[in-house]
Amino acid sequence: MAVYNYDVVVLGSGPAGEVAALNAVKAGRKVAVVDDRPLLGGNCTHLGTIPSKALRHAVRQIMQYNTNPLFRQIGEPRTFSFPDVLKSAERVIEKQVSSRTGYFARNRVDTFFGTASFSDEHTIQVICRNGMQETLVAQNIIIATGSRPYHPADIDFTHPRVYDSDTILTINHTPRRLIIYGAGVIGCEYASIFSGLGVLVDLINNRDQLLSFLDDEISDALSYHLRNSNVLIRHNEEYERIEGLDDGVILHLKSGKKIKADALLWCNGRTGNTDRLGLETIGLKANARGQIEVDEHYRTGVSNIYAAGDVIGWPSLASAAYDQGRSAAGSMVENGSWRFVDDVPTGIYTIPEISSIGKTEAELTQARVPYEVGKAFFKGMARAQIAVEPVGMLKILFHRETLQLLGVHCFGYQASEIVHIGQAIMNQKGEANTLKYFINTTFNFPTMAEAYRVAAFDGLNRLF
């Protein structure tokens, strides 16, 4: 057993851990990263963001091939299996691992592959994958161990037809009918992916609306398009029990309904990866969801230990985890790179894609803000017509007196890219945050960004 000394040890090599390690190295610290997987990249690369986005992209391409009249000259529409599209995701994962491994190597970050736990507030024990044990001693430690699907005790996840968002990536066939339990972001994204492959999906929602944090109009649009793709959405339902059979799964709902399908995908909640860290040894306690509390500097209750990413809870997004990891290391090394991450855009890769930033109409109405609305429908825009992507809309909410942008809500082609233009203007100080930017600035044509100009004129036309 060897003992290694570092300035900083980072637990977890996902987005939060990677950027924390790189920021600490740039500040001249000697850094090591520990991950229990044999490859770098974290759950983000291997199980979450990357595979799901790559799957979605492949399914969109299949849908385009099957619906675009141009391709009908080549032949009949084709069906593809889930394992087929999974192969294209695997290729992206490999490339991501290779890029990320390069970042660690180039920056001389040492890597240890094994399960980490605390012996005291400066010492980490690593049980390596080869059975060896290593001891890492560090001045500072950053916990970036991420999260995993939440497993209620009364559901048998060892049943071969019961999957979660990790194990669904091992399915070796395409179910004909699939129950997705949980209609949060992950549930809705997988509903889009499977329905895009022609699978009949029952999407079970515990609430009365899909993704109720979204602007109502966008949530309604998502419901419409999912239903249009054969997804049966069942609101206000809760499971009583899940019965695994040899030939399927039966979902028994508290409402008395029973639904049978070939498989069930559980997408209801996540839990922080803190159970193997031995937090009790250092006097830290995770909450009921396995998450660790931090202050605005990403410092935990132990002054030399920081935490970032999914393990600290909201918003549990890779986008935020990158900034949180950088900020945690920034607070620690005091190199001016700290920023408390509290303003995160929403990017949801359903079909259609959704993205938003700022207030919704309901929030502004509730707060009695005199706002106005400007809209651009993609079906009328040249770039969307060229791309054969008529579904979608950009909606800008702005103050009717100051013309300040208050919210940007978008669904359809490139929504998660489009939103950043609105975000940039919204983040300007004082009078620089103005709807007028979009009419006083020449945008490339034809582009999806042109939607801002169209929506701005639409909004201004409503003023009197």
Ligand SMILES: Cc1cc2nc3c(=O)[nH]c(=O)nc-3n(C[C@H](O)[C@H](O)[C@H](O)COP(=O)(O)OP(=O)(O)OC[C@H]3O[C@@H](n4cnc5c(N)ncnc54)[C@H](O)[C@@H]3O)c2cc1C
């Ligand atoms: C299906 C799905 C789709 C998603 N899509 C998006 C999206 O489109 N956009 C977005 O922004 N976010 C998305 N997310 C969320 C995103 O994946 C997470 O927010 C992100 O991975 C969190 O990064 P992290 O650095 O906190 O940790 P993770 O990526 O979870 O990595 C943590 C690493 O630490 C390791 N680890 C855990 N415990 C230990 C231990 N004791 N010792 C050593 N190593 C340990 C883990 O094995 C893992 O490798 C998605 C998530 C899922 C599940």
